Amino acid sequence: MNFEEFKEIVVSHAKSNSQDAFTENRKDIRVKKEKTVVKNLERIFEATLKIGNEKGFHAMSMRDLSEETGLSMGALYAYFKSKENLLVMLQRNGRDSFQQILEQSVTEEAGPLENLKIVIKTHLFMSEAMLPRFYFTYMEGKNLNKDEKKIAVEHEMTSDGIFTDILKQGEKLQVFKPHNHELTTAVIKAMLNDWYLKRWKYAKLNVSVDEYAEYLLRVVEGFCLAQPQP
Amino acid sequence: MNFEEFKEIVVSHAKSNSQDAFTENRKDIRVKKEKTVVKNLERIFEATLKIGNEKGFHAMSMRDLSEETGLSMGALYAYFKSKENLLVMLQRNGRDSFQQILEQSVTEEAGPLENLKIVIKTHLFMSEAMLPRFYFTYMEGKNLNKDEKKIAVEHEMTSDGIFTDILKQGEKLQVFKPHNHELTTAVIKAMLNDWYLKRWKYAKLNVSVDEYAEYLLRVVEGFCLAQPQP
DNA sequence: GTCTATACACAGATAGAC
DNA sequence: GTCTATCTGTGTATAGAC
Numbered sequence: 001m002n003f004e005e006f007k008e009i010v011v012s013h014a015k016s017n018s019q020d021a022f023t024e025n026r027k028d029i030r031v032k033k034e035k036t037v038v039k040n041l042e043r044i045f046e047a048t049l050k051i052g053n054e055k056g057f058h059a060m061s062m063r064d065l066s067e068e069t070g071l072s073m074g075a076l077y078a079y080f081k082s083k084e085n086l087l088v089m090l091q092r093n094g095r096d097s098f099q100q101i102l103e104q105s106v107t108e109e110a111g112p113l114e115n116l117k118i119v120i121k122t123h124l125f126m127s128e129a130m131l132p133r134f135y136f137t138y139m140e141g142k143n144l145n146k147d148e149k150k151i152a153v154e155h156e157m158t159s160d161g162i163f164t165d166i167l168k169q170g171e172k173l174q175v176f177k178p179h180n181h182e183l184t185t186a187v188i189k190a191m192l193n194d195w196y197l198k199r200w201k202y203a204k205l206n207v208s209v210d211e212y213a214e215y216l217l218r219v220v221e222g223f224c225l226a227q228p229q230p
Numbered sequence: 231m232n233f234e235e236f237k238e239i240v241v242s243h244a245k246s247n248s249q250d251a252f253t254e255n256r257k258d259i260r261v262k263k264e265k266t267v268v269k270n271l272e273r274i275f276e277a278t279l280k281i282g283n284e285k286g287f288h289a290m291s292m293r294d295l296s297e298e299t300g301l302s303m304g305a306l307y308a309y310f311k312s313k314e315n316l317l318v319m320l321q322r323n324g325r326d327s328f329q330q331i332l333e334q335s336v337t338e339e340a341g342p343l344e345n346l347k348i349v350i351k352t353h354l355f356m357s358e359a360m361l362p363r364f365y366f367t368y369m370e371g372k373n374l375n376k377d378e379k380k381i382a383v384e385h386e387m388t389s390d391g392i393f394t395d396i397l398k399q400g401e402k403l404q405v406f407k408p409h410n411h412e413l414t415t416a417v418i419k420a421m422l423n424d425w426y427l428k429r430w431k432y433a434k435l436n437v438s439v440d441e442y443a444e445y446l447l448r449v450v451e452g453f454c455l456a457q458p459q460p
Numbered sequence: 461g462t463c464t465a466t467a468c469a470c471a472g473a474t475a476g477a478c
Numbered sequence: 479g480t481c482t483a484t485c486t487g488t489g490t491a492t493a494g495a496c
């Protein structure tokens with residue numbers, strides 16, 4: 001699997017993003033016509049990601065957002081009840097679709113090594129396909145309130161669990177070396193996150209997402225595989 | 231070298247932080263008595279890091295800072311000419327001392343493997359000793375203006391260069407495998423940064439900084455060493 | 461559903477007394 | 479050097495017309 005092949009899966013999923021956001025946040029959204037909501041919510045999310053990644057969510061004013069979306073301030077507030085609420089909607093929405101896709105990527109039939117490769121590539125390709133979303137979610141996570149922060153941490157632990165389970169199963173089947181698999185997961189995640197956190201660096205190094213995927217896999221295999229490969 | 235041993239080097243360096251900041255920013259600082267400046271600048275920096283890491287630099291008001299430092303708003307503005315200027319001072323100051331220490335850690339006498347171990351540990355231990363600073367510098371880097379961002383990127387490329395040079399030298403001496411060493415540096419940095427970016431995770435895993443250091447070294451050795459170790 | 465106009469709280473910054 | 483008091487712009491959010 002390379003990025004080009006993967007892209008279609010994500011794009012089809014991404015379409016349903018604002019749809020999901022509508023059903024999840026119905027009670028906070030004053031506008032009732034679903035078609036209108038889906039259309040405008042998509043514009044609002046996109047604009048928020050754009051401005052938010054340029055100058056930070058807190059520094060983005062509602063006037064900025066109004067200008068970028070083409071909607072008036074009054075209209076904007078028909079789609080969320082406060083600026084903070086908008087942040088929460090965006091974050092939840094992003095995390096949910098991420099988790100869904102990641103969970104679906106693992107298969108019972110595949111062996112541990114194959115599954116590990118799949119989740120690493122899925123994670124990486126998803127971040128590539130939705131760069132602004134991932135960057136925003138990472139950077140603005142700290143601006144969430146206490147409860148939402150807790151939810152965010154739980155989500156991350158769940159997705160870490162997917163990796164860790166694969167590693168543990170691999171150890172049992174003697175495909176992988178015994179290690180502190182939670183820690184291995186942590187460093188794999190660190191390398192995966194770096195791809196969207198340090199765009200300028202990888203652009204400068206002229207590395208494609210497919211090349212980065214192969215590189216990561218070699219690093220991980222070098223450390224995890226019980227029998228080193230040729 | 232473990233963290234306990236390393237700590238003293240950093241702490242002695244850290245003392246000179248606000249001293250350096252004074253000499254570097256003399257023209258923007260209205261107060262003239264060096265002793266006063268050093269003392270108050272330290273309080274201001276510390277308070278900024280604290281509040282900034284809690285709610286973000288942009289969300290920190292000057293009234294917040296005034297309360298935390300015990301200085302009035304008027305007094306604060308005697309130490310920097312604008313809020314943005316304060317951010318720039320803090321970032322520059324942090325980067326400079328970081329770079330100094332990292333550059334000094336490499337020695338001509340040591341071999342590539344030893345030097346690689348040293349820079350990794352130095353980087354990691356420094357971030358551990360100055361956690362709030364590192365977290366702040368990473369998270370607030372995107373709020374810098376264009377010129378300062380450029381300087382920040384150049385600094386990171388310089389410190390990446392230290393790692394890459396060691397790796398290249400190691401390849402020449404056939405201690406390390408041939409690889410894309412820039413890319414290897416990037417992923418090592420990613421793992422190093424994760425230590426201060428994801429505090430909650432490593433706290434939950436109950437991993438000490440010394441354990442993390444050993445773990446990273448094993449990952450890196452597994453990937454880089456020409457002759458795998460027993 | 462969307463607009464314009466506006467409320468009013470709070471931001472960064474400075475003047476001038478001490 | 480440090481304070482208090484204050485200026486002025488901008489922030490989020492809403493009311494009410496269309």
